Amino acid sequence: MHFSEMFIPTLRESPAEAEAVSHILMLRAGYVRQLAAGLYIYLPLAWKVMERITNIIREEMGKIGAQEMCLPALQPREVWQKTGRWDDIGEEMFRLQDRGSSDLCLGMTHEEIVTWLASMEIRSYRDLPQVWYQIQTKFRDEARPKSGVLRTREFIMKDSYSFDRDERGLEENYQKHSDAYHRIFSRCGLAFYRVESDPGMMGGATAHEFMAPSPAGEDVIALCKKCGYAANIELAESVPAPQPPLSDAETWTREDVSTPEKRTVDEVSGFLHVSTLYIIKSLLLISKDGPFLALVRGDQELHEKKLMKIVGDFRTAEKDEVKDILGVEPGFIGPHDNELKKIADISLKEGIYISGANKKDFHTKGLRPSLHFKAEWHDIHVAQEGEGCPRCGSEITLQKAIEIGNIFRLGTKYSVPFKALYLDKKGKEVPIVMGSYGIGPARIAAAVIEQSNDKDGIIWPLSIAPFDVEIIPLNIGDRTISQTAEQFYNALKKENMDVLIDDRDERPGVKFKDADLIGIPLQLIVGGKNLKDGIVEIKYRSTKAITKVLIQEAVKKLKEMKNQLESD
C-alpha cells in the first residue's frame, strides 16, 4: 500500500482519555477510534492486524479439526430460557424486542445456539465428535468498559464448541484446544500462562484461562516458578508462612485483656504490640443455613468466592444481628465460647492467638485453635505474593494479566436442558458432553502492544504486523529516491512481501516518527547520500539496528531478515 492513499491518521499527542499503553498507542498510531464507551472503530491498520491474528487462529483451529461456521448474533429469548441464563445473567445482556414484541438478545456467547443446533441435528454416536467454531461479534453491556479495546461492549471473539460422546472425548478435545491455544499465542508473539480459573457464568466443571502478563491486565494470577503451578487469584491456593514462635509465647495463658475501643486487627495489633500474625479476624456471616463465623489470620484477607464454594451464597451480618447473635458488638467477637458453625482458614490451624473476647472492650489472648474452638478448615484466604505454593511449597509470585483466551469443560450442563442427546452403540439415549473455548483477537493485539513497545511506539512481531516492511523514501521530491523506492516496492511485492511505502511529501523526521509509531518490523530507508554510493539501509523496528546494503542486494537481504524474524 501507498501511505498517501491509506487512511492512517497518526497523532502527535496522546488523547487525554487514554491511560493504558495499548490504548494510547492504538489511538496515536492511527489503528482505532472510539465511537462511544466500549465501542471502537478498527481502522485499516488495525483491521489488517486482526486479519493476521484470525488467520493464525483459523490455521490452528483447522489443525485440530474444527469447522468454521457463522451463528446469529440476534437470538430469541426461548433458547436462553432453556438454560435459565435469560434470567440469571441480568444487565450484562443486551435485550430488545422485534416488531411483534418478541424478546430477543444480542448474543454474548453462543453455547445456547450451538447446543440448540446439536439437539436438532445430532442423533447418533456416529455423528460425534464435532468441533464447531466461529469468529463473530459478541455483545455485552459491560458495567465499565475500559482500557481501549481490552474491555468493550461489542467485540469479536473466536468461540468454539466441542461435542463428544463422553468425558474421555471431551478430555481429548480440551487438550487439543489447549495445545492449539498455546500455538496460537506463541505464534502471535505473546508471553502468556495457562492458569486454572473459575468457570463463572459458563458453569461446568473446571476451566483454564490463558493470561498475558501486563500491568494493564484486570486479572491477577499466582505463579510458581519452580513447579509451574499457575492459577487465577479467584481460586489460587497458597500456604501462608507459619506464625513464628513468640519469644514469650509459651507464657501466654488464656486470659481476657482490656482493649478499649480497639476493634480492627490493626488497632488491636498496635495497642497490644503484637504482629497481625497472632490475631484472629472473625467475621459473622449469614448463609441460607443461618449465621456462621469465618475466621482468617490477621495478615490475611477473606476470599469470598472460595468461601462461597463451601457454604453457598452469604452476606455479612448487620451490626444489630451481631449483637443479637453474639451479645457483643462487631470488633470484639471471637470463635470461642459459642456454638456457631465456624469455617477457619488453614493459616490458623497452628499457633497461638488473640481474638475478640465476645465481650465489649476485651480481647482474649492465648487462644489455641482446636483446643479452644472447633472449626472446619479450608483455604479461604486471598493468596499473597511470597506465600508457599500449594503444590511444591516454594514461593509464589503474583502478576497482573490480560485474559486472552479461555477453555471450559462444560460437561452436560447445556446438553441436558436442551435434550441434546444421542443414541450410543447400545441404543441408549445419552447427553452430549460439551466443551467451550474462546479467544479474543483484539485482546491479543492489545496484549502484544502492552508487552512490546518502546517510547517511540509499537513493536509488532512479524506474524501479526500490519505489513512486513515499510519503505521510507526520505525525500520524494528527489526523483532518484522516489523511483528507487517504487522499484523496491514492486520488487518486494513480487517476493510476496506485504509492503507499505511512505510516499507522502513529508520531511524525513515525520516519516521516521510515524514509522516507529506504527511499528512495522522492518524499515527500508532510501536516502540521498547513501543512494549516491549505491546503498540503502534496512532497520529493525525492535532494536533499531541498521544494516547498510547495496541496492541490488537489498531485496535478498530483506527476505533473509524476514525469514529470520519468522523463525524467531
Added chain:
RNA sequence: CGGGGCGUAGCGCAGCCUGGUAGCGCGCCUGCUUUGGGAGCAGGAUGUCGGAGGUUCAAAUCCUCUCGCCCCGACCA
C-alpha cells in the same frame, strides 16, 4: 451501581475563582524556501465553550438539572 475527575477548534490545553468582543501550541489550507529524527517564513480557515433551564443590562465564567467520557471500586466470557 458507589466514589472521584473532566467536557472550550481535528489533537493537547489556557481562560472560569473575581461575569464584560473566545485564546495559545500543534495539526489543517495556500505560496515560497527546506529535506537523515515531528522544518522556516508569509498568508488563511475552523468554535451551538457538551445540552437544557435559570440569575443578570450582560454567562465559557454564577446556580439548577441533564447528557457524555475517563479513572478507582463493585460486577464481569
